[in-house]
Amino acid sequence: MDKMKKIQPFAVPLSFEAHRLAEQHWRQQTHPQKARQVYLNTLAIFAVNEWLQCLEFETDWEASDSYNPLSIRFMDVADLVVKQVGKLECRPVLSDSELCEIPLEAREDRIGYVVVKLDQTLKRAEILGFTSTSAESIPPDQLRSPEELISYLSRYAKENVRLHQWLVGVVEHGWQTLEKLLSPEQLELTFCFRRQIEVSRGQCIDLGMTLGKQSVALIMTVSSEIETELEIGVQVHPIGQIYLPPGVQLIVTDESGTDFAVSSRGADNFIQKEIIAAIGDSFSVTIAIGEAKVRKNFTV
Amino acid sequence: MEDELLRQLAQEAKRYPRGSKERNLALHKLINMIWTSSRLGHPKRGVCPEAIYEDIRNEAVLRVMHEIARKIEGYDPLYPVMQWVNGLLGFRFLDVWQEYENRGIVGAPRKGSSQDPVRVRSLDELEMDWSEAEERSETDQLRQFIEEDPEKLLIRHIQGRPEATLKVLFLAMLDGLSWEEISKNFNPPIAKNTVYYFVDRNLRRLQPYLQKHLCE
Numbered sequence: 001m002d003k004m005k006k007i008q009p010f011a012v013p014l015s016f017e018a019h020r021l022a023e024q025h026w027r028q029q030t031h032p033q034k035a036r037q038v039y040l041n042t043l044a045i046f047a048v049n050e051w052l053q054c055l056e057f058e059t060d061w062e063a064s065d066s067y068n069p070l071s072i073r074f075m076d077v078a079d080l081v082v083k084q085v086g087k088l089e090c091r092p093v094l095s096d097s098e099l100c101e102i103p104l105e106a107r108e109d110r111i112g113y114v115v116v117k118l119d120q121t122l123k124r125a126e127i128l129g130f131t132s133t134s135a136e137s138i139p140p141d142q143l144r145s146p147e148e149l150i151s152y153l154s155r156y157a158k159e160n161v162r163l164h165q166w167l168v169g170v171v172e173h174g175w176q177t178l179e180k181l182l183s184p185e186q187l188e189l190t191f192c193f194r195r196q197i198e199v200s201r202g203q204c205i206d207l208g209m210t211l212g213k214q215s216v217a218l219i220m221t222v223s224s225e226i227e228t229e230l231e232i233g234v235q236v237h238p239i240g241q242i243y244l245p246p247g248v249q250l251i252v253t254d255e256s257g258t259d260f261a262v263s264s265r266g267a268d269n270f271i272q273k274e275i276i277a278a279i280g281d282s283f284s285v286t287i288a289i290g291e292a293k294v295r296k297n298f299t300v
Numbered sequence: 301m302e303d304e305l306l307r308q309l310a311q312e313a314k315r316y317p318r319g320s321k322e323r324n325l326a327l328h329k330l331i332n333m334i335w336t337s338s339r340l341g342h343p344k345r346g347v348c349p350e351a352i353y354e355d356i357r358n359e360a361v362l363r364v365m366h367e368i369a370r371k372i373e374g375y376d377p378l379y380p381v382m383q384w385v386n387g388l389l390g391f392r393f394l395d396v397w398q399e400y401e402n403r404g405i406v407g408a409p410r411k412g413s414s415q416d417p418v419r420v421r422s423l424d425e426l427e428m429d430w431s432e433a434e435e436r437s438e439t440d441q442l443r444q445f446i447e448e449d450p451e452k453l454l455i456r457h458i459q460g461r462p463e464a465t466l467k468v469l470f471l472a473m474l475d476g477l478s479w480e481e482i483s484k485n486f487n488p489p490i491a492k493n494t495v496y497y498f499v500d501r502n503l504r505r506l507q508p509y510l511q512k513h514l515c516e
Contacts, residue, residue: 010332013359014420018420031475050366055324070507104479150324151321
């Protein structure tokens with residue numbers, strides 16, 4: 001039954017620098033279990049950070065919540081900001097077979113969860129693998145390899161859609177015209193700003209889950225009245241059905257990290273959010289059902 | 301043959317542009333193979349105390365890993381990869397040793413003063429060091445500040461649940477209670493998610509206020 005080929009972990013030595021950082025955060029704790037967790041979390045983040053930096057991904061550990069002394073007094077978070085991509089949560093485990101648990105506060109706003117094994121001497125870390133779907137715990141056999149994480153991050157880093165260029169006919173590969181995604185009835189329901197120049201494109205989003213695949217269409221409609229601004233309509237339509245299943249969430253996150261969310265309730269043909277943004281701003285759109293999430297980044 | 305495989309990986313990495321997926325994948329395999337190779341050298345034995353040799357070497361290996369990635373274009377396929385790597389390792393080893401020796405940072409484990417040199421702790425030592433540190437009984441300034449709440453900002457509570465104030469919740473979190481435990485501390489229990497979102501939102505908002513615990 002075990003069809004998994006053995007994943008080759010990536011090993012990172014942990015020495016003075018790693019432990020110096022771990023100790024720095026550890027010393028500020030007052031609760032023994034939290035202190036221990038903070039020490040191990042820091043070692044796990046250190047390993048991932050070193051690995052990513054060898055591979056020329058730009059990280060910003062100091063901008064992460066895990067580096068903020070106040071945040072880690074309260075929350076068990078081990079996030080690492082990967083520039084232009086997002087946050088990776090780096091969780092330590094002490095054996096290959098251990099179930100990696102992800103605390104509630106670490107399940108939001110992450111593009112992936114990396115599991116790092118630490119040995120008893122704490123001199124060696126092994127990056128075992130990752131998952132892109134948030135969950136309460138990650139069984140070891142559901143981990144994807146570190147190589148896959150490299151591909152995943154590379155894809156994310158490149159995938160920044162520039163919406164203002166849509167208005168001059170430059171649309172990124174993978175964004176289709178609406179007729180390819182929606183039924184004629186659904187086409188009637190898409191955004192219409194009633195302006196001369198308005199462009200709509202969509203993408204099929206697969207929310208692969210354990211219960212079965214859900215596909216929805218993310219439709220972006222872009223228009224402009226003032227030169228310095230874009231009006232953007234974001235919609236989520238079901239594919240192959242009339243109604244969206246209940247509990248589909250559309251979350252638009254602006255540059256400051258503020259979320260605007262809308263959810264489907266069961267008899268919705270679509271859900272939507274309209275935003276107005278200045279050219280040059282960036283935002284992201286997350287579509288989620290339960291714990292399964294997909295995120296897309298946009299530059300206005 | 302390991303040599304041949306390493307050479308191929310190095311050449312593969314050289315072939316692709318910096319930051320490309322293909323290069324990253326090749327570097328990843330190459331570095332992993334080098335670091336776990338039995339032929340990775342043990343340079344300069346005898347230069348530093350044996351007790352910290354492994355740690356100095358580990359620090360040096362880490363630096364060499366970065367160096368290989370940075371300088372892969374400079375790798376000459378005429379020479380075996382391990383020869384190149386071990387050469388680098390010898391130099392980095394001395395660099396690390398000198399740095400840490402100068403900073404007075406390495407040494408045999410010592411009992412707890414706050415001027416402790418950096419120690420590479422094992423899990424067991426972590427437990428031990430913590431219990432020794434506890435005897436120092438520093439007052440928890442953050443905790444005191446929350447209890448005092450000078451500007452009375454922490455009286456804010458979860459909607460409909462006046463007993464679930466930020467003060468109560470923050471203190472519970474500092475005490476290491478799980479979300480489950482916090483949730484059940486209330487009668488009737490408050491959903492974990494409700495507690496979490498409330499705390500998270502307010503924690504972000506009140507960062508500047510809570511930072512004031514650092515000022516006397």
